Amino acid sequence: MANVTLGGTPVETIGNLPAVGSKAPDFKLTDTDLSDQSYSNFEGSRLVLNIFPSVDTGTCAQSIRTFNEKVSQLDNTKVLCISKDLPFAMAxxxxxxxxxxxxxxxxxxxxxxxxxxxxxxxxxxFETLLSRCIVVIDTDGTVLHTEQVSEIADEPNYEAAIKSLA
Incomplete structure (x- = not known):
């Protein structure tokens, strides 16, 4: 389990992020149109998983804006913004x-x-919500980079995530 802080107060997560070099676990998530999306829908693309507690917080919203801008310039790369928000809120x-x-x-x-x-x-x-994390996955499903932000209010290291795609 990872130990992070929320406003300086220690909180725990259920486990640890996938190891760099390992295969990314499959997933099934809900898109804004309520359709199911799984890892197989994105196979062959490089993925940046931008994971956060809620789109309705300033830092989470900023991470979406920043990745929207930065990764849109990269070939064969998709950013998946993942939270437990209802799909309607994300849309x-x-x-x-x-x-x-x-x-x-x-x-x-x-x-x-x-x-x-x-x-x-x-x-x-934030119990049961998702911790602020970045997971970068290569076209073959290999985890290239992970970051679990140690203080939930802080933004992730965008440059490290993007550099891992070089």
Missing amino acids: RFCGAEGIENVVSLSDYKTGKFGKDYGLTFTTGA
Whole structure:
């Protein structure tokens, strides 16, 4: 289990992120149109999984904006923004912000993604939500980079994620 902080208060997650060099676990998440999306829908693309507690917080919203801008310039790369928000909230945010270069997905139905990737909070005010993490996956499913942000209010290291795709 990973130890991170929320406003300086220690909180725990259910496990640890997949190891760099390992195969990314499969997933089934819900798209904004309520369709199911699994890893196989994105096979052959490089993926940046931008994982966060809720689109309705400033840092989470900023991470979507930043990845929307930065990764849109990279070939064969998709950004999957993943939270437990309802798909309607993700669609509303992206529509209002004019965000078109990311795929918004939700783990609200089963929570299995958060468990399989080891990043669901098990303690604290955000218990059962997803921790702020970045997982970068190559075209063959190999994990290239991971980051579990140590303080939930902080933004991830965008440059490290993008550098791992070089």
